[in-house]
Amino acid sequence: MPGTCLxxxxxFLCDYVVRVTNTGSAPYVGPVVVNDxxxxxxxxxxxxxxxxxxxxxxxxxxxxxxxxxxAAVLWPGDSVDLFVNVDLPAAFGACHLDNTADVCCLLSAFxxxxxxx
Numbered sequence: 656m657p658g659t660c661l662x663x664x665x666x667f668l669c670d671y672v673v674r675v676t677n678t679g680s681a682p683y684v685g686p687v688v689v690n691d692x693x694x695x696x697x698x699x700x701x702x703x704x705x706x707x708x709x710x711x712x713x714x715x716x717x718x719x720x721x722x723x724x725x726a727a728v729l730w731p732g733d734s735v736d737l738f739v740n741v742d743l744p745a746a747f748g749a750c751h752l753d754n755t756a757d758v759c760c761l762l763s764a765f766x767x768x769x770x771x772x
Contacts, residue, residue, distance in 0.1 A: 660752060665699065666745025673737040673756040677729035687727045689737055691756045692719040699744040700752075710737055 660669035673691060677683050693702060696718040704712040704722055712722040724735055741752055 660743075664742035665701070666747060667743040667749075667752075669741040669743060669752050669754075671739040671741075671754045673739060674734050675724075675727075675729075675737075675758055676734040677731055680731055682731065683727065683729040685727060687724040687729075687735060688759050689722045689724075689756055690715070690719060690759060691722065691737070691739060691754065692716075693741060694718070694753055694755060696741070696752070697744060697747045699746070701742040703740045703742075705738045705740075709735075 660667055662668075673689055675687050675689065691702075691704065693700060696702075700718075702718075702720060704710065704720055709726060710722045710724050712720045715721045722737055724737075727735055729735065737756075739754060739756075741754070743752060
């Protein structure tokens with residue numbers, strides 16, 4: 656989801672929401688894994704992801720994080736959100752930053768659940 660980028664922090668604070676939605680017709684139960692990347696992050700940018708827990712986020716490169724939500728239960732139409740905050744150095748000179756995120760590795764352990772209460 657598009658975010659905001661305002662003056663603050665080291666220079667600029669940019670906030671994003673990565674929303675994973677079950678657009679299928681069946682419930683999904685299992686881990687959700689998101690790779691979040693700042694393709695053109697300047698030196699000194701600091702990326703923070705929340706909430707932890709239920710998300711567990713690890714750096715896989717200086718500009719990329721992999722976050723796992725191990726206990727997701729997503730009924731059709733349900734979502735889980737991962738909040739991303741990037742603190743950009745003032746030397747970057749712009750209050751704009753592209754953020755990309757991909758969902759990978761969806762493996763439902765229990766593909767069929769009883770009817771929703």
